[in-house]
Amino acid sequence: MLRYATLLYVQIRASLLLALQYRWDFVIDGAISVLWAVTALVPLTVAFGERASIAGWTFGEALLVLGWFTLLQGILEGAINPSLVGVVEHIRRGTLDFVLIKPADSQFLVSTARFLPWRATNAVTAAAVFVYAFRRIGHGPSIQGVAAALVLFATAVLLLYSLWILTVSAAFYVVKVDNLTYLFGAVFDAARWPSSIFKGALRLVFTFVIPLALMTTFPAQALLDRLSLPTLAGAIAGALLFAGAARFVWLQSIRKYTSASS
Amino acid sequence: MLPMISVSDLHKHYRVHNRPPGVMAALKSLVHRDYKEVRAVDGITFSVEPGERVGFLGPNGAGKTTTLKVLSGLLHPTRGQVRVGGFTPKDRRDAFLSTITLVMGQKQQLMWDLPPSETFELNRGIYDISRSRFNETIAELSSWLELGSLVSKPTRQLSLGERMKCELAAALIHRPSVLFLDEPTIGLDVSMQSTIRAFIKQYNERYGATLILTSHYMDDVTALCPRVVVVDRGKLSYDGGLEELVTRIRPEKRVMLRLDRDVDASAWEGFGKVVSTEGRSVVLQVPNEQASAIITRALDAFPVEDLTIENAPLEEVMSELFSRSRAAAEEGDT
Amino acid sequence: MSLRNTVRAMPVILKVSFSEALAYRAEFMIWVLTTTMPLIMLALWSAVASEAPVGRFGQTQFTAYFLSTFIVRQLTSSWAAWQMNYEVRHGVMSMRLLKPIHPLWSYAAEHWAALPMRLVVAIPMAAIALAVVGARQLPSDPAIWGIWCASMAGAWLIGFLTGVTVGCLSFHLESSVKVMDVWFALFFMASGYLFPIVLLPSAIRHVVDWLPFRYQLGLPVEIMTGAYDRAGALWMVARQWGFVLLLLGLATIAWRTGIKRFEAYGG
Numbered sequence: 001m002l003r004y005a006t007l008l009y010v011q012i013r014a015s016l017l018l019a020l021q022y023r024w025d026f027v028i029d030g031a032i033s034v035l036w037a038v039t040a041l042v043p044l045t046v047a048f049g050e051r052a053s054i055a056g057w058t059f060g061e062a063l064l065v066l067g068w069f070t071l072l073q074g075i076l077e078g079a080i081n082p083s084l085v086g087v088v089e090h091i092r093r094g095t096l097d098f099v100l101i102k103p104a105d106s107q108f109l110v111s112t113a114r115f116l117p118w119r120a121t122n123a124v125t126a127a128a129v130f131v132y133a134f135r136r137i138g139h140g141p142s143i144q145g146v147a148a149a150l151v152l153f154a155t156a157v158l159l160l161y162s163l164w165i166l167t168v169s170a171a172f173y174v175v176k177v178d179n180l181t182y183l184f185g186a187v188f189d190a191a192r193w194p195s196s197i198f199k200g201a202l203r204l205v206f207t208f209v210i211p212l213a214l215m216t217t218f219p220a221q222a223l224l225d226r227l228s229l230p231t232l233a234g235a236i237a238g239a240l241l242f243a244g245a246a247r248f249v250w251l252q253s254i255r256k257y258t259s260a261s262s
Numbered sequence: 263m264l265p266m267i268s269v270s271d272l273h274k275h276y277r278v279h280n281r282p283p284g285v286m287a288a289l290k291s292l293v294h295r296d297y298k299e300v301r302a303v304d305g306i307t308f309s310v311e312p313g314e315r316v317g318f319l320g321p322n323g324a325g326k327t328t329t330l331k332v333l334s335g336l337l338h339p340t341r342g343q344v345r346v347g348g349f350t351p352k353d354r355r356d357a358f359l360s361t362i363t364l365v366m367g368q369k370q371q372l373m374w375d376l377p378p379s380e381t382f383e384l385n386r387g388i389y390d391i392s393r394s395r396f397n398e399t400i401a402e403l404s405s406w407l408e409l410g411s412l413v414s415k416p417t418r419q420l421s422l423g424e425r426m427k428c429e430l431a432a433a434l435i436h437r438p439s440v441l442f443l444d445e446p447t448i449g450l451d452v453s454m455q456s457t458i459r460a461f462i463k464q465y466n467e468r469y470g471a472t473l474i475l476t477s478h479y480m481d482d483v484t485a486l487c488p489r490v491v492v493v494d495r496g497k498l499s500y501d502g503g504l505e506e507l508v509t510r511i512r513p514e515k516r517v518m519l520r521l522d523r524d525v526d527a528s529a530w531e532g533f534g535k536v537v538s539t540e541g542r543s544v545v546l547q548v549p550n551e552q553a554s555a556i557i558t559r560a561l562d563a564f565p566v567e568d569l570t571i572e573n574a575p576l577e578e579v580m581s582e583l584f585s586r587s588r589a590a591a592e593e594g595d596t
Numbered sequence: 597m598s599l600r601n602t603v604r605a606m607p608v609i610l611k612v613s614f615s616e617a618l619a620y621r622a623e624f625m626i627w628v629l630t631t632t633m634p635l636i637m638l639a640l641w642s643a644v645a646s647e648a649p650v651g652r653f654g655q656t657q658f659t660a661y662f663l664s665t666f667i668v669r670q671l672t673s674s675w676a677a678w679q680m681n682y683e684v685r686h687g688v689m690s691m692r693l694l695k696p697i698h699p700l701w702s703y704a705a706e707h708w709a710a711l712p713m714r715l716v717v718a719i720p721m722a723a724i725a726l727a728v729v730g731a732r733q734l735p736s737d738p739a740i741w742g743i744w745c746a747s748m749a750g751a752w753l754i755g756f757l758t759g760v761t762v763g764c765l766s767f768h769l770e771s772s773v774k775v776m777d778v779w780f781a782l783f784f785m786a787s788g789y790l791f792p793i794v795l796l797p798s799a800i801r802h803v804v805d806w807l808p809f810r811y812q813l814g815l816p817v818e819i820m821t822g823a824y825d826r827a828g829a830l831w832m833v834a835r836q837w838g839f840v841l842l843l844l845g846l847a848t849i850a851w852r853t854g855i856k857r858f859e860a861y862g863g
Contacts (some may be wrong), residue, residue, distance in 0.1 A: 028771060028775070028777075028778070029774070031778060032774065032777050032778055032781060035778060035781035035782070036781050038785065039781050039785050039790070042785045042790070042791075043637070043640070043791050046791050046795050047640065047641070047644045047650075049795075049797075050650045050795075051647075054643055054644050182626070182627065182630045183630050185630070186629070186631070186632060187632075189633060189636065190636045193639075197639055197640050197643040198639050199639070199642075199643075
């Protein structure tokens with residue numbers, strides 16, 4: 001375990017050094033993070049200018065969803081995307097072998113290969129959105145609400161990461177998946193809005209197939225004390241199941257890769 | 263006759279940022295950055311006659327690629343005059359661009375997911391080549407390079423060597439009269455290297471094209487370039503015939519002898535420098551002017567079955583040349 | 597580089613670029629799927645309009661608006677900024693500069709050559725839109741459709757020239773693609789991509805009128821959903837082409853200074 005902690009430290013340090021070389025990225029990433037939060041804020045403002053509540057959510061409540069979205073987007077783009085895009089590149093150029101011959105877990109190695117530390121600016125933006133949201137709502141969250149939301153946030157990160165591992169595993173079967181990154185980002189965009197605006201088939205997809213609802217809407221509901229205990233338990237179980245499935249698929253893909261290349 | 267390429271007192275300097283290692287230093291460089299000037303090319307003068315084949319040699323970072331980029335108009339000189347085929351390269355006029363080609367072994371112009379024939383076709387349009395002349399050139403290049411059905415397979419499916427052959431064809435479709443070849447055989451196997459070499463020579467002879475070649479493979483240079491220009495740290499350290507270069511740096515011959523019995527190394531002292539002995543073979547290094555005398559003595563004294571005389575290998579000549587110039591530079595520094 | 601040569605080379609470049617676009621059809625379909633934002637916004641605004649219309653927008657109008665947005669975005673988008681960034685960093689730009697045709701013309705040609713592929717997506721979407729909202733939602737005046745064509749050309753040019761301008765930054769900066777991210781964030785808010793511009797409060801709308809984003813997407817959408825009469829549409833397209841000229845100047849300057857730097861430092 002200690003060895004993996006050391007490895008993680010080494011990898012993060014390297015990313016930090018790299019990030020420091022591009023000083024303007026700090027400013028630009030910060031600006032982009034704020035701007036993207038605003039791009040979600042503007043349509044919400046326009047829409048709630050017409051209505052007090054939409055699909056059962058008031059403006060302040062919908063902002064909570066946006067806050068979680070901003071935070072998760074930062075994690076996706078800062079910690080998950082960069083290294084996994086690297087895997088796709090490895091597979092394409094045939095350099096994954098260098099990773100596989102290292103004496104450590106391959107999934108760990110590829111998932112921690114690269115971070116974009118400047119994306120942490122998203123956390124600041126998200127905090128601002130949360131503060132503003134609770135001021136609109138008029139009261140703060142309950143302790144148990146915060147606790148439940150934090151648990152759900154952890155499951156959301158796990159879900160996001162597992163979804164990504166599944167997507168990247170596809171790279172072993174389909175040659176070109178560079179664009180899957182963009183596709184993933186585009187689908188994830190739908191998580192800015194409370195899931196109840198989606199109707200019919202789309203709602204089912206976003207709850208069970210690509211569980212966007214679990215990532216942003218559920219934590220927001222938890223902060224509002226609206227999430228029932230069974231739903232919470234179901235979300236945790238679902239996320240764990242998803243992570244297990246992703247791990248399984250990853251190991252299968254690696255096995256296929258190594259047997260095919262030898 | 264006017265030279266095809268003339269370079270006089272060419273300088274190319276860059277300003278680069280010093281990046282020290284470590285987190286603290288990186289943090290510091292967020293605020294303040296150190297710059298230093300790098301003289302990639304530092305006063306080079308030479309000229310090349312039409313139809314000449316010139317090898318451009320030097321260690322990594324000597325300024326070879328920079329010079330080629332200046333000659334092809336991609337980089338502007340910091341100082342000095344450059345003329346290629348009567349043009350000033352940096353203007354990059356259409357007529358100039360249609361006269362030259364640049365082949366870089368590590369970069370490609372072929373479209374990755376389409377067959378090379380599509381890139382040929384694209385270049386036909388871009389260089390405005392008539393259909394009949396295009397067909398004629400393609401037929402000729404294909405037969406020399408034995409392209410056959412390669413041109414209709416997607417580029418990504420070709421091996422490195424096949425890709426290089428198609429890359430050369432794509433670069434020569436407009437029948438340029440000046441060729442800049444930057445490491446054209448890099449990473450290729452020995453037989454593919456010799457195919458490429460033979461082709462380049464064939465093109466040069468057929469069209470009287472002038473060519474400048476850089477390569478790390480001395481065999482390329484030996485086979486293709488009667489004349490070499492050696493640059494080291496941006497300065498010209500030799501310009502002349504390949505043979506003269508070798509005899510100047512290493513005025514010794516290599517004499518390889520094979521006997522009918524195992525060699526006793528001690529018996530060969532007095533016959534020049536013994537480079538190696540192995541089994542029944544011995545390799546001697548002898549000064550040029552004494553070579554024939556020593557060989558006569560050896561033939562008298564030993565039962566020699568086989569004898570070969572060679573110049574020192576070019577690799578050794580080059581490394582000696584560079585280490586000499588480095589020593590000279592260090593002396594100059596102190 | 598002479599214009600005559602460029603025109604003569606154009607058919608071949610278009611043909612080969614089209615083959616290249618065909619070879620990347622799988623990537624292209626994935627890219628199409630990534631531009632589904634209008635459909636998600638349609639879901640959001642349908643939820644808003646489910647009880648009562650918003651301004652002149654009921655559910656039908658929102659459907660017409662966002663499906664049109666999808667079509668216009670498909671036909672007018674540009675990837676020049678990313679391509680130039682890639683090519684500068686990987687040395688492909690050197691290859692382009694050694695060809696006797698201006699690189700910007702070849703970029704433009706590659707964009708045009710991809711249009712047939714985009715129509716393959718846009719035409720069925722137009723058919724669906726027609727079936728869902730009915731032809732009565734569309735303007736019947738042919739002159740309006742003529743103006744619409746001009747607005748589409750203008751919209752494409754704004755996107756392309758912006759892409760080139762930002763792409764030229766990659767001669768100077770490594771992270772020029774991030775500048776494009778900033779542009780995109782602004783584009784999302786001020787182009788009509790996420791909501792019809794007319795729903796904005798009038799003070800903000802006046803600001804948006806003086807930014808290029810609306811003319812890059814919202815204007816053609818508004819024209820094809822019947823928001824303007826002839827005079828109104830003409831006036832807006834005139835403003836759009838003002839932006840086109842402005843960006844043309846900007847792109848030219850950016851290219852010249854970028855190339856100057858490239859020639860000094862290399863790729």
